[in-house]
Amino acid sequence: MTIAAKLTSILIANRGEIACRVIRTAKRLGLRTIAVYSDADAEALFVQMADEAYRIGPAPARESYLDAAKILAVAKEAGAACIHPGYGFLSENAEFADACAAAGIVFVGPPASAIRAMGLKDAAKALVEKASVPVVPGYHGAEQDADFLATEAERIGYPVLIKAVAGGGGKGMKKVDKAADFGDALTSAQREAQNAFGDARVLVEKYVLSPRHVEIQIFGDSHGNVVHLYERDCSLQRRHQKVIEEAPAPGMSADVRSAMGRAATEAAKAVGYVGAGTVEFIADGRDGLRADRFYFMEMNTRLQVEHPVTEAITGLDLVELQLKVAAGEPLGFTQEDVTATGHAVEARLYAEDPEKGFLPSTGKLWALSFPHGEGIRIDTGVEAGDTVTPFYDPMIAKVIAHGATRDEALDRLGVALGEAIVAGPRTNLAFLKKLTEAEGFRKGPFDTGFIDRNISALGAEPQPLDAAAVAAAALQLEEERQEAGMIAAAGRAEGETRSPWLDPDAFSLMPRQPLGLPLLVDGERVEAQIEWHGDDARVSLPGHEIGEGEHEVALAEGEGGTWFALHRGRQTAVALFDPFTVDLDATSGSGGVVKAPMHGKLVAVFVAPGEAVTKGQRLAIVEAMKMEHVLTAPRDGTVSEVAGEPGMQVAEGAKVVVLGE
């Protein structure tokens, strides 16, 4: 019996790239596809791709993608046979899985009991420990008293890691190096955990040295079979979040793989697992991967963001397997049948600004295109013209490369990232490309601290002006100005008024003098010089060398006369400087004003007017996108103003604290 005969239709309770990903396979298998969307996603790609789409509420996830009752009501109305939850949102929500079952709808995921058993990290650790799976030493009991936990940290031995028991996505997690920092870290972890998961409880565990994140993809069916589909190495991380993932893990031996595979399948069997799941291990990588040096961290009871690298090397479609298992069929293969070919790497392309502490970035995607080279797969949920909103995870796409060897896969990934075009929001393209080229990552060994240790070499700090990019945009703007000048000259003949910017003399005078072209480059005023040689214009930027680059600059037009110059993955926004509309004070961050880095909520203020502070001191915390952003003093000084109080919403760029001398 085919899957489509059993599961005739599927509702995807998710959005973005994963909704598109699920729809693709479901359609290929002949299922009727049903999307649900919030107001922010009414025009989204996944809505267009689905056979049917239903509005479920306003933009905030709580009122739409997390509204289980609403989604179930739509599923019943649309006659959905099953619901795929994707990742995030309701994917690891046991009550939702139960509610689906109660409504007679198949939940494409593990039994609710398995989600529950693995849902809290403390309980999961206790459970797998009984199944002889090695766990990280630590305290994962119920006691939450701060002094008690500090004593436990002492016993475990620093460095330790504080983790939210309900955690996910690296939130509510703090590494603590010494006893003096424990109290602050605990408060911050608890607050993040409460905000993100509605559960402030934490556990404390030993911080494993030279840590490598190696996880095993497992699959179970309802006939008692459990297999693993090799491992993924996700050690390239920032703030405990994955940046680049690969399969197989570099340096993995057959022995270690079979030991890890066995531990993972044992953990899965211990909870009667059915469907796709991932068992995450942290390995002490000081002497390479060893069978006696890896420890269970958690089990993710869902499809993982990085599942495409496993699909690339195994040739399996994991969503198809999920549906097959959900339809009650056996997996149809054994452990021995699973083979791997070549090497695959995935990079998560995000709307964020590595040069500004990876601050999420939003806005319209003025241009978006990806290459389709050999071995390249792009999973995305947006297209040019769409907007990255502050409501959801700002991932733009996953770029996946497969090659015969690790080097070939990384080369292909690097080329694809170099050829990708994203204009509008800031992105981590240049950062990802540098990662694919980083010698330490190429050669290994590397651990989860690699990115932090190399942050500067990876370009994730304020960079000097990209002169080649500015020059290319300046030329474009000058050409536009010339054209407009000609039109204005023609217009004037018909009696129109003359704009001071559109001076036709600039191109009619012979010989032509170098022209000053005032620009606004990423909000800063820059003066360019244009020199005409016949029909050729040459741009110079006083104080900057414009290198003859072998890398081309791509230009994409934004709004209001702004051009985005894309150069080696980096974006520079260039417009003509107009003294009448730009408030330079607002764009150039004057010394003593500490502003909110993005739209969010002020959750804590640590200082009061009159208080003396030192450079780097914590002033306030803004919570945005469920992460805490600490605002620190840019210099020594005295607080002259505190512009808000905890609980208040703050806009991006809003003044929070002002420092006097």
Ligand code: ADP
């Ligand atoms: P892990 O780090 O455990 O592998 P992932 O990296 O797969 O988890 O994702 C991090 C967390 O953020 C997960 O809980 C995931 O479900 C959630 N998440 C990531 N991207 C999105 C998204 N686009 N929409 C909703 N949730 C997301």
Ligand code: ADP
């Ligand atoms: P989440 O639910 O947020 O994914 P995890 O427990 O999976 O939380 O941990 C996220 C990341 O934090 C891991 O991928 C790893 O890099 C790091 N980490 C977790 N536990 C440890 C540990 N005990 N020692 C060192 N690093 C750790």
Ligand code: MG
């Ligand atoms: Mg994890």
